[in-house]
Amino acid sequence: xxxxxxxxxxxxxxxxxxxxxxxxxxxxxxxxxxxxxxxxxxxxxxxxxxxxxxxxxxxxxxxxxxxxxxxxxxxxxxxxxxxxxxxxxxxxxxxxxxxxxxxxxxxxxxxxxxxxxxxxxxxxxxxxxxxxxxxxxxxxxxxxxxxxxxxxxxxxxxxxxxxxxxxxxxxxxxxx
Amino acid sequence: xxxxxxxxxxxxxxxxxxxxxxxxxxxxxxxxxxxxxxxxxxxxxxxxxxxxxxxxxxxxxxxxxxxxxxxxxxxxxxxxxxxxxxxxxxxxxxxxxxxxxxxxxxxxxxxxxxxxxxxxxxxxxxxxxxxxxxxxxxxxxxxxxxxxxxxxxxxxxxxxxxxxxxxxxxxxxxxx
DNA sequence: GAGATTGTAAAATAATTATTTTAAAATGTC
DNA sequence: GACATTTTAAAATAATTATTTTACAATCTC
Numbered sequence: 329x330x331x332x333x334x335x336x337x338x339x340x341x342x343x344x345x346x347x348x349x350x351x352x353x354x355x356x357x358x359x360x361x362x363x364x365x366x367x368x369x370x371x372x373x374x375x376x377x378x379x380x381x382x383x384x385x386x387x388x389x390x391x392x393x394x395x396x397x398x399x400x401x402x403x404x405x406x407x408x409x410x411x412x413x414x415x416x417x418x419x420x421x422x423x424x425x426x427x428x429x430x431x432x433x434x435x436x437x438x439x440x441x442x443x444x445x446x447x448x449x450x451x452x453x454x455x456x457x458x459x460x461x462x463x464x465x466x467x468x469x470x471x472x473x474x475x476x477x478x479x480x481x482x483x484x485x486x487x488x489x490x491x492x493x494x495x496x497x498x499x500x501x502x503x504x
Numbered sequence: 505x506x507x508x509x510x511x512x513x514x515x516x517x518x519x520x521x522x523x524x525x526x527x528x529x530x531x532x533x534x535x536x537x538x539x540x541x542x543x544x545x546x547x548x549x550x551x552x553x554x555x556x557x558x559x560x561x562x563x564x565x566x567x568x569x570x571x572x573x574x575x576x577x578x579x580x581x582x583x584x585x586x587x588x589x590x591x592x593x594x595x596x597x598x599x600x601x602x603x604x605x606x607x608x609x610x611x612x613x614x615x616x617x618x619x620x621x622x623x624x625x626x627x628x629x630x631x632x633x634x635x636x637x638x639x640x641x642x643x644x645x646x647x648x649x650x651x652x653x654x655x656x657x658x659x660x661x662x663x664x665x666x667x668x669x670x671x672x673x674x675x676x677x678x679x680x
Numbered sequence: 681g682a683g684a685t686t687g688t689a690a691a692a693t694a695a696t697t698a699t700t701t702t703a704a705a706a707t708g709t710c
Numbered sequence: 711g712a713c714a715t716t717t718t719a720a721a722a723t724a725a726t727t728a729t730t731t732t733a734c735a736a737t738c739t740c
Contacts, residue, residue: 339514425515
C-alpha cells in the first residue's frame with residue numbers, strides 16, 4: 329500500500345509493489361487479476377483498516393457527545409501519516425487515471441465519512457454545542473476537506489504537515 | 505497543459521501531449537529536451553499565465569485595500585477551472601514522481617502566493633479590517649490551501665466544485 | 681510416501697511509452 | 711532559383727512496465 333500512497337496509482341509499477349510487499353508476481357495476478365484489482369483491494373484495506381477505525385466510534389455511538397474531542401483525534405491521526413496525505417484524497421484529482429471503479433470507491437468513501445461527521449455535528453447541534461443556524465452538511469464537507477486534503481499541502485521543505493494549524497480554524501468555525 | 509492538468513505528470517504520455525498540442529514530437533524534444541523539461545515549462549506557463557494574473561494585483565499594489573473583494577475574485581477564479589483543481593497542487597503529493605526540479609518549483613510557487621496574500625492580510629490588519637491578534641501567516645496558509653487545494657475535493661458525481669462553499673468560511677475566519 | 685495441487689522464482693512475452701533517426705517538405709538566405 | 715537550414719511526419723529503436731509462461735519446489739491429500 330505504501331507505494332501507491334506515496335507515488336499514486338500510475339507511478340507505481342508492479343515491480344515496485346512486488347519489491348515492497350514481498351508478494352510473488354504470479355500469486356499477485358492470480359489473487360487480484362491485475363494491477364487495477366490490486367489497487368481496488370488496497371483502497372478497501374485502507375478504508376477498513378487505516379481510516380475506518382478512526383471513524384468507528386461514530387458508527388458505534390450514533391449519539392456520541394463531545395464532537396470536539398473526536399475531531400481533535402481525527403486531526404491528529406491524519407497529521408501523523410508521514411506526510412503522505414490521504415491515499416484516497418491523493419487520487420481524487422485522477423479519476424481517469426485510476427479508472428471508474430476506483431473513482432467510485434473513493435467518492436463513496438468520502439461521502440460515507442462526510443455523512444458520519446454530519447450526524448455527529450447534528451448531535452452536537454441538538455445539544456447546543458453548535459449553533460442551530462449552522463449548515464451541518466456544509467460544515468461536514470469542510471471538516472473532511474481539512475482533515476483528508478490537508479496533508480497534501482504539507483510542504484516538503486519544512487517537512488511539517490499543515491493539518492494541526494487547521495484544527496483551530498475548523499473548531500472556531502464550528503463554535504462561531 | 506490540459507493533459508498534465510487533468511491526469512498528472514506520470515499518467516500523461518508524450519503521445520497524449522503531441523496529440524493535444526499538435527506539436528511535432530521531434531520539435532518537442534529539440535525544444536524542451538525531454539518530457540520532464542516540457543513539464544517544467546508547463547509549470548512556468550501555468551504560473552505566469554494562468555494563476556499569476558490573478559495575483560498580479562497584489563504585486564502591482566503593495567498597499568492594496570479591500571482584501572475581501574480580492575479574495576472573492578481569487579476563489580471564483582479557482583472555482584471556474586473545470587474542476588481540474590490547481591495544476592501545481594495536484595502534484596504536491598507526488599514529489600518523487602515529478603522529480604526534484606518540478607517539486608521545488610511547485611513549492612516555491614506556493615510560498616510565493618502565500619507571502620503575497622500575507623502582505624495583503626497585513627495591510628488589511630493595519631487598516632483594522634482584520635483583528636490585530638490574528639496570525640496572518642497562518643491565515644495566508646489557510647487561504648492558499650482552500651483556494652488551490654479545494655477543487656481537488658469537488659465530487660465527480662455532483663460535478664460541482666466545493667470552493668464557493670469555503671469562501672464564506674474563510675471570510676468568517678478572517679473577520680472573526 | 682505417491683500423486684495431486686498450490687505457490688514460487690525466473691525467464692519470456694506483450695504492451696506501452698520515451699526517445700532517436702530518417703528522409704522528405706518547408707522555409708530562409710544569398 | 712540554388713543552396714543551407716529548419717521543420718515535419720513517419721518509422722525505428724530503446725526503455726519501461728504489465729502480464730504470462732515455465733519449470734521447479736513446497737504443501738497437501740489419501
